[in-house]
Amino acid sequence: MNKKRILKFAILFMVLILSFSVFFIVKSLKDKQSDEFVYSGTAEADTINITSETSGKIGDIKMKEGSKVKIGDLVAVISSTETEVNLQNSEISIKNAENELGKIKDGNRIEEIKAQQALVEQAQAAVKQGDANVNSSKNNLNAAKTNYDYKKKLYDDTVTLYNNGSESKYKVDAAKNDLDNVSTTLNNAKSTLDISQAQLNNYQAQLSASSEKLNLLVNGATERDKNTAQYNLDKAQNSYELSKIQLDKNNLVSAVDGTIQTINFKKGEYVTPGTAIATLIDTNNVWVKIYVPESMLPNIKLNKNVILKSDFIKNKTVKGKITYISPDAEFTPMNIVTKKDRMKIVYAVKIQILDNLDIVKPGMLFDVNLK
Known part of the structure; x- marks a missing residue:
């Protein structure tokens, strides 16, 4: 009887062992299959340089590293005496044009003729200065073009x-x-030349108008003379608006919502057009890049929604969308895998993070489930 009982317990024990073995084997297989769809990557975000369009000393830095900014927030101010003087000169030109128009309407005196002669001389000096500015801008453009060609050759050689x-x-x-930096500098140099040429044209127009006005004062004003004086006033007002726009460029504002990553200069330092005063992280455009083997490609496609998890964000999942699948294979990046895995061929996949952007930070490690 005892033998039968012992045998019965032995059989039951074997059945239990077999059941547990089958359970753990099945579970292990399922976990292994599940892990095949999980890949890890680090959160990244676009960086945007807040650059100066003008030359001058930094008058003030309004933000600190780590500061949150919105579109249009003032980040830094460039103090440019030349731009401020140009605006003041434009205001004076408006007043002069208004006075000249009034004089034509009231009639001319010898004192008015002398005053107009002085304005002609002032306009001649402005044209001379404007011509010097254009030549300087051309030299800067040539230097920027030479530097760009050099950087372009370096880039092409490096790619080769x-x-x-x-x-x-x-x-x-x-x-x-x-290459991107010198390209920005080249574009700014072109813009500066365009502005200098526009100012020269404006000075030449003012000189021409002042000279014509002097002739009108000497010969006597007609209805056409009055109209010309009105046109000169309109031009002076346009010049004022141009100077105001140029002055507004001294206020460097954020183009996107984000976080200040670095402040690259200090108050009082001199900067030139194209200089990156600060670097901004676009926290609204965060992504994770992972690397998958070729066997995984049939399981993924563009715009597919996926789930991301991170140990930094407890009890919460993050939604993502596949926005890029590399068409070319590459070796697995050496900094995130073992030496054995470095010989594997993989494809880069980019997943844009869709939600929880307020708590997702660049540098966080995420597990991406592609299933």
Whole structure:
């Protein structure tokens, strides 16, 4: 009887062991299958340089590193005496044009003729200065173009070396960043030349108008003379608006909502057009880049919604959407995998984070479930 009982318990024990074994095997297989769809990556965000469009000393820095900013928030102020003087000169030109129009309507005196002669001389000096500014802007543009061509050649050579396997992706990215910076400087130099040329044209127009006005004062005003004086007033007002726009460029504002990552200069330092005063992180455009094997490609597609999790965000999931799948294979990045895995060929996949942007920070590690 005892033997039968012992045998019965032995059989029951074996059944339990077999059941548990089957359970854990099935669970292990399911976990393994589930893990095949989970890949890790670090949150990243676009960085935007807040650059100066004018030259001058930094008059004030309104933000600190880590400050939250909204679109249009004032970040820094460039103190430019030349721009301020140009605005004051434009205001004076308006008053002169108004006075001249009034004189034509009231009749001319010898004193008025002498005053107009002085204005002609002033306009001649302005044209001379404007011509010097144009030549200076042309020299700056030539220097910027030479620098751009040099950086472009460096970038092209680096890309060629990278394609041949003789250079790193980091070097390519650095060369591209340098090229982007000098491209901005080149564009700003072109813009400065356009402004200088426009100012010269304006000065020439003022000189022409002042000279014609002098002739009108000497010969006597007609109805056409009165109209010309009115046109000169309109031009002076347009010049004032142009100077005001130029002065407004000294106020550097944020183009997007985000966080100030770095303040690159201090109050009192001199900057030139294209200088990055501060660097902003666009916290509304955050993504995670992962690397998947070729076998995973049939399971993913663009605009597919996925779920992300992070140990930094407890008890909460983050929604994401696949916005980019690399068409080219590459070796697994060496900084996030074991030495054995470095020989694997993978494809880069970019997932844009759709929600919880207020708590997601660049640098956070996320697990992305592609299932």
